[in-house]
Amino acid sequence: MRDAFYITTPIYYVNARPHLGHAYTTIVADVARRFNAMQQKQTYFLTGTDEHGDKIVRAAKKENLSPRAYVDQISRLYQELWPELKISNDQFIRTTDAAHMAVVEQILQKIYDNGDIYFSEYEGLYCFGCERFYTERELVDGKCPDHQTEPEKIKESNYFFKMSRYQQWLIDHINTNPDFIRPERYRNEVLAFLREPLEDLCISRPKSRLKWGISLPFDNNYVTYVWFDALINYLSALGWPDDEKYQKFWPAVQHVVAKDILKPHGIYWPIMLKAAGIPIYNHLNVHGYWNVDDSKMSKSIGNVVDPLNMKNVFGLDAFRFFLMRDMVFGLDSSFNQQALVQRTNADLANDLGNLLSRVITMTHKYFDGVVPQVGDRVEEEFSLGLEQEALNAISMFEKEMANFVFHKALMAVWEFIGKMNKYIDVTTPWELAKQKNTRKQLEAVIYNLLEGLRVISGLIYPVMPDTAQKMQKHLGLEPDDTFYLLGHLRNWKQLAPGTKLPKSISLFPRIDPEKLAMPKAQAPAKGPKTPFKPEITLEDFSKVDLRVGTVLKAEAVPRAKKLLKLEVDVGEIRTIVAGISNSYAPDELVGKQVIVVANLKPAKLMGVLSKGMLLAAVDDQGHHIATLDKPPARQGTILS
Numbered sequence: 001m002r003d004a005f006y007i008t009t010p011i012y013y014v015n016a017r018p019h020l021g022h023a024y025t026t027i028v029a030d031v032a033r034r035f036n037a038m039q040q041k042q043t044y045f046l047t048g049t050d051e052h053g054d055k056i057v058r059a060a061k062k063e064n065l066s067p068r069a070y071v072d073q074i075s076r077l078y079q080e081l082w083p084e085l086k087i088s089n090d091q092f093i094r095t096t097d098a099a100h101m102a103v104v105e106q107i108l109q110k111i112y113d114n115g116d117i118y119f120s121e122y123e124g125l126y127c128f129g130c131e132r133f134y135t136e137r138e139l140v141d142g143k144c145p146d147h148q149t150e151p152e153k154i155k156e157s158n159y160f161f162k163m164s165r166y167q168q169w170l171i172d173h174i175n176t177n178p179d180f181i182r183p184e185r186y187r188n189e190v191l192a193f194l195r196e197p198l199e200d201l202c203i204s205r206p207k208s209r210l211k212w213g214i215s216l217p218f219d220n221n222y223v224t225y226v227w228f229d230a231l232i233n234y235l236s237a238l239g240w241p242d243d244e245k246y247q248k249f250w251p252a253v254q255h256v257v258a259k260d261i262l263k264p265h266g267i268y269w270p271i272m273l274k275a276a277g278i279p280i281y282n283h284l285n286v287h288g289y290w291n292v293d294d295s296k297m298s299k300s301i302g303n304v305v306d307p308l309n310m311k312n313v314f315g316l317d318a319f320r321f322f323l324m325r326d327m328v329f330g331l332d333s334s335f336n337q338q339a340l341v342q343r344t345n346a347d348l349a350n351d352l353g354n355l356l357s358r359v360i361t362m363t364h365k366y367f368d369g370v371v372p373q374v375g376d377r378v379e380e381e382f383s384l385g386l387e388q389e390a391l392n393a394i395s396m397f398e399k400e401m402a403n404f405v406f407h408k409a410l411m412a413v414w415e416f417i418g419k420m421n422k423y424i425d426v427t428t429p430w431e432l433a434k435q436k437n438t439r440k441q442l443e444a445v446i447y448n449l450l451e452g453l454r455v456i457s458g459l460i461y462p463v464m465p466d467t468a469q470k471m472q473k474h475l476g477l478e479p480d481d482t483f484y485l486l487g488h489l490r491n492w493k494q495l496a497p498g499t500k501l502p503k504s505i506s507l508f509p510r511i512d513p514e515k516l517a518m519p520k521a522q523a524p525a526k527g528p529k530t531p532f533k534p535e536i537t538l539e540d541f542s543k544v545d546l547r548v549g550t551v552l553k554a555e556a557v558p559r560a561k562k563l564l565k566l567e568v569d570v571g572e573i574r575t576i577v578a579g580i581s582n583s584y585a586p587d588e589l590v591g592k593q594v595i596v597v598a599n600l601k602p603a604k605l606m607g608v609l610s611k612g613m614l615l616a617a618v619d620d621q622g623h624h625i626a627t628l629d630k631p632p633a634r635q636g637t638i639l640s
C-alpha cells in the first residue's frame with residue numbers, strides 16, 4: 001500500500017476577507033501536498049472556514065446580515081480564491097456543515113463519558129475579541145496581547161475540560177517525538193508553556209450569551225467553545241470514526257499553522273485527541289508572520305495585501321515562488337513589492353528563463369529543434385558530472401522539502417541551475433558547432449542540457465505548477481502527472497531523441513519596476529452596493545463645514561462597545577465620539593490628521609457630548625478613516 005499523507009491548513013475565520021497570510025499558509029500546504037505526491041504518496045489536502053462563535057455573530061450584525069447569510073458570503077470568497085491560486089485541496093470544510101457538527105457532538109460525548117469534562121462556576125477575565133478567558137499571567141500590562149484591550153471580569157457556570165490531567169503525558173510525548181512540533185523554536189515555546197501548571201479549558205458558552213454554535217450533547221443550555229468545535233474539523237473531514245478516508249489518512253496528518261495559533265494546536269488539540277482515545281497527529285508545522293513593509297498587516301494601516309492583486313500584477317507562479325523562497329519557514333518575513341520584482345527578475349527571468357531559452361534556441365539552431373541522438377562514449381566524456389549534480393540537487397531538495405525548509409529546497413534547485421550555466425560555459429557548444437568532427441560532442445552536450453531542464457521542471461512543480469507544465473511542453477513532453485515523480489526525475493535519459501521541440505518563449509518576462517501598474521486599492525468588496533443618494537446643489541454642499549483636525553487624545557467610552565472619545569484640534573479643541581473601536585485601537589489614532597464635519601449639531605452618546613463627526617468609509621473590513629494625502633495640514637483648514 002502507498003504511504004499516506006494528509007495535510008491541513010487552519011480553517012479561517014469568516015470575519016475577514018482572505019489576505020496574504022491566509023494565502024501563504026494555504027500555498028505552503030499545497031506545495032507540501034504536491035511534493036508528497038511526487039514521492040508517490042497517497043495524499044489528502046483539507047482547508048476550510050471556521051464559522052461559529054461570538055466574533056462571527058458580531059461581524060454579521062455589523063453587516064446587517066443573519067449569521068447564516070454572512071458566513072455563506074465570506075466563506076464563498078475563500079472557496080473562490082483557492083482555484084485562482086492553483087490550490088489543489090481535496091475538500092473544503094465548513095464548521096456549519098451538518099456532518100462536522102455531528103462529529104463534534106460525538107467527540108464531546110465521548111470525552112464527557114470518560115469523565116474528563118466537569119461543570120463548575122468560574123470567574124475570570126474574558127476577552128471578547130479572542131472569545132476566551134485569560135489568566136493574569138497571560139496579559140500584557142493588564143491587556144489582551146492580541147487586541148490590546150482590557151478583558152472584562154465575568155462570572156459563569158460552564159463546562160471544563162480537564163487538560164491538567166494530561167499535562168505530563170504531553171510533555172513526555174513532545175520529548176520523545178522531537179519533531180512533533182517544528183521548527184524547534186515553537187516546540188521550545190510549547191514546552192516552556194508546559195512548565196507552568198496547565199489550567200483546565202472552559203469549553204462551553206451559555207446560550208443566554210451566544211446561540212451561534214454547536215449545542216453540547218449533554219446540556220442543551222450551552223454551545224461549544226469555538227476552538228473545541230474548530231479543531232475537530234481535521235477529524236470530521238475524514239468521516240471519523242468509520243469512514244475509509246479516516247482509516248487511510250489518520251494519523252498520517254500534518255497541520256500547518258502560523259505562530260498565532262500555536263497554543264490551541266500544540267496543547268489543546270493533542271490533549272483532546274488523547275482524551276478521546278484517538279491517535280495523535282504526526283507533525284505540527286508552524287510558520288511566522290508576514291509583515292508588510294516591516295509593519296504589521298492591518299486594516300487600519302490599510303496595508304492588507306490582496307493575493308488576487310498580486311497574482312494579477314506579477315503572475316501566479318512568481319507570487320508563489322516569492323512566498324516560498326523569501327520566507328524562512330518559522331520566522332517572520334517582510335513582504336514588499338520591490339523585493340518581489342527583484343526576485344522575479346533575478347531568479348525567474350534571468351536564471352531560469354534565460355537558461356531555458358538559451359538551450360531551446362541552441363537546439364533549434366544546431367538540430368532544427370529536434371532532440372539529438374546520443375552515443376555512449378562521447379556522452380561520458382562530455383557529461384562532466386552533470387547527471388550527478390542533478391541527483392545531488394534532487395536529494396537535497398527532497399530532504400529540505402520533507403522538513404518544510406522550502407527556501408533551502410529552492411536554493412538547491414537554483415544551485416543546479418548555476419551548474420547548468422557553468423556546463424554551457426565550459427563545453428562551449430557554439431565552438432563545437434563550428435567544426436564537423438565535434439558533432440557527436442555537440443549532440444551530447446545539448447541532450448544533457450535538455451535532460452537537466454527536465455529535472456528542473458520537475459523540481460519546481462510543487463511551487464510553480466504552471467511553469468513546470470510550460471517547461472514540459474517545451475521539452476516535447478506531454479503534460480502527465482507521472483512525469484513529476486521523483487523516481488522518474490532520478491533517471492537520466494528520459495527524453496526521446498527525434499522529438500521536435502516548440503520554439504522558445506520567454507517563461508518570465510522581466511518586470512520593469514517603473515512601469516509596474518500597482519493597484520493601490522483592494523478589489524471592491526462583493527455584495528450589494530449602496531445606491532447613490534439624490535443630487536444636491538453646490539449650495540447644499542457648502543452648508544457642510546469640513547475641517548482638517550488632528551487627534552490629540554483617544555480613549556474608549558466606558559461600557560460602550562464601539563465608541564471612542566477623541567479630542568481633536570480643529571483650530572479649537574473638540575470632543576468627538578466615534579463608533580470605530582472595532583477597527584482602531586485608541587493609540588493608533590493619536591497624531592492622525594482626520595476630516596471632521598465641524599458644524600454637525602452636537603449629540604450626546606453614552607453620556608458624552610460629541611461636537612462633530614469624523615469621515616470614514618465602512619466596508620466589510622470595518623472602518624477606514626478619511627485622512628489627508630499629504631499631512632500635516634494646518635488645523636482647521638476648510639475642505640472644499
Ligand code: ME8
Nearest residue numbers: 010011012013021022025050230231257258289290
Ligand atoms: O485563527 N502571516 O483563523 P484566522 C502569516 N479560525 N500567516 C497569517 C497571517 C500573517 N500575517 N495572518 C493570518 C483562526 N495568517 C482560527 C483557526 S483552526 C482549527 C482554527 C494565517 O482566520 C495563519 O495561518 O485568524 C494563521 O494561523 C491563520 O491565518 C489564522 O487564521
